[in-house]
Amino acid sequence: MLLLWLSLVAGVQGLIPVDNDVEPEYAVATDDDESTPSDYFVIFTVATEENDPFQRYVRSLKIFDMDQHLQTLGMNEKWLGGDMNYPGGGFKVNLLKKAMEQYKEEDDMIVMFTDSYDVIFLADREEIVDNFKSTGANFLISAENYIWPDQSLESQYPDIKGKKYLCSGMMMGYATTFWAILNYKEIENTFDDQLYYTHVYLDPNFREKHKIQLDGTSKIFHNLHGAEREIDFGFGSKRVTNWEQGTQPQVLHGNGPTKLSLNRFGNYHPKVFDPTEGFKGKCMVCDEKEGTINVEDTENLPTILTTMFITERTPFIDYFVNKTFTQNYPPEKWHVRIYNRVWGHADHIQELVNYHVTNGDKKFASFELKQPKETISKKISDLYQEGMSTCAELECGFYFVMDSVITLTDDNVLKDLIHWNKSVITTQLTQPGQYWSNFWGDVSKDGFYKRSTDYFNMVKRERLGLWNVAFVNHLVAIRGDVIKDKKVSYVNTKYDDSNYDVGFNSNARKNNVFLYMVNLKEHGHLKRMENYTSHRVHNDLWQIFTNTLDWKLNYIHPDFDKYLTKTRPEFPQPCPDVYHFPLLSTKFSWHIIHELESMPGDIFAGSGKTDDKRLQGGYENVPTVDVHFTQINFQQEWMKLLRDYVAPIQRLVFEGYSFHGNALLSFVVKYHEEGQRELRPHHDHSTFTTNTALNRQGIDYQGGGSYFIRQNCLVRDVDIGWTLMHPGRLTHYHEGKPITQGTRYILVSFNDP
């Protein structure tokens, strides 16, 4: 026994690197030692490059401590097995034959062969070997429902339990048997390997002599093609189960058109994500450090290129450009490009560039702005492709595509994506309150959207993790080496120019590039681009219905939310029952003034008289020089603002009353030293009034202010966007104090008249 034992161990040395300095202890090994014969195991695979699916394969082996058994054949060698899309692969058989020669007499050794790009392991060696032994076979080959590549052999297949046709992507058995199989016949490199094994299996004498079986019931191997529905996903700690056969397969093969299915299984198994832990589940792979980039190590951060693409008219374009420029990344390692294809944005973009680049303090590694005169005649896909080639020329470590449809609300997006070190990755961006996002869980045959079973769980942010998905766009980080190796491209003649992103994703999938989406952290969202008007100066002001969240980010005062949580006694009250809070942003104030002042002629002219045709009664008791929101079609927008932001504050400060949502008169008042300077004492035609400062007392004008006569109280120094809220038709008899210099703008709304 001991003699045989030693010869076995000699074989093991070929599999596991042995440290020569260590005294070999195996000669005195006991049965439960590491090097018992059950250890005598090797897994072969053939792979010519260490791409994403190969890394997934190796990780699945590592999870079960089996990577030590792996021998990869053909790595970095030229593939001689013909076109992978057609029958071929005899090359695999010949590589195996060469590698197996050394084990040809090892009759206790168990050898496994699997494909790697479309295979994952789901169990450990012990379970696999035990299951193998329980079959009584000397050699076990995986089975499927379809005959390939030679249908004419149909009648020769023996009937067995479960699936009866052979698939050569996964097999295992004793080394001596495998050797016999590999030597059944000579095989050309370009001959089909599956057909080779089929001939072996369909030779009844050979099959019986060598006890060759197919694994018809997925005891070990499960091929997904035509058998996806037999499989119960099993989650995290639970196993993938073939409920039709009552088995728990240990190796899963995404053969044929089931690659995306396998990707989905691979999002959970082995030990990738466990949705059973807690409500949201647990991303197990997210905790793995191996292969990731430490983005805290600023010295060693990769050089990057970010490219902003503006290919359609975009609301809140300045927010998009600003948030890109202010990302947290060392500028000396950061190249920036802008491709603008929209004439209407050209001047604005130039201004933003002047601010951030020409006059900014960040000195970028390089910068270029391409305006419509250069970009408009080019195809969109060519612009994206050009950006990518620039990245290759600049030897960048990562290339970021950033489309103007995105809104980033976080400054660490670049680093957070680089961290994962993936070939292609995005962060989940979704239209607020919608299921429209920047990734697809699955694609149909034609390459377009298809819902995956877990898409909603991700979009609703119920499952947070790192996901291998079918399609990503709008914010995409692509690793430099993937670009250099030409595995990704925006050029794809199958799709028209407007579907440049569909073409990109299709190319990537074809080239075994995984497309990741991470949703651990909320980095931003997507805007809606439809219904965007173009006839205003500040069209964004009218976006409160279409892009409500962006409207808030841009036009509501940054401190507004803090006041929602205050109690009434905490609320600033400059005069009795006159409350004071930050409502609108400085940007809103500037935009609304600018919008009115850029209208042709003088839109304020003609107002300020008691006869007022704009009013239903045609008469205004205490007229101001003003513009009513009805005049600029802003009334509905303003009412929404009242409902969404003013009403909750009103309920807080005037307890027991609830805003009815009416406001017939909302207007911008202009006091000017040469026009109307003041407003005489009056009551407002409202239950409560809001009065918002749109410019600065002491800078833009002198004097002014709201004076509450009965309370003998003047409020003068109101910051931009801050709003006074006071009772209207009773108790707060008030006047507008005269300005002594400049122009004063206020926004007044008579609420619930």
Ligand SMILES: O=C(O)CCC(=O)C(=O)O
């Ligand atoms: O000038 C002010 O602050 C008061 C304006 C006012 O009372 C009004 O427009 O009704």
Ligand SMILES: [Fe+2]
């Ligand atoms: Fe008033």
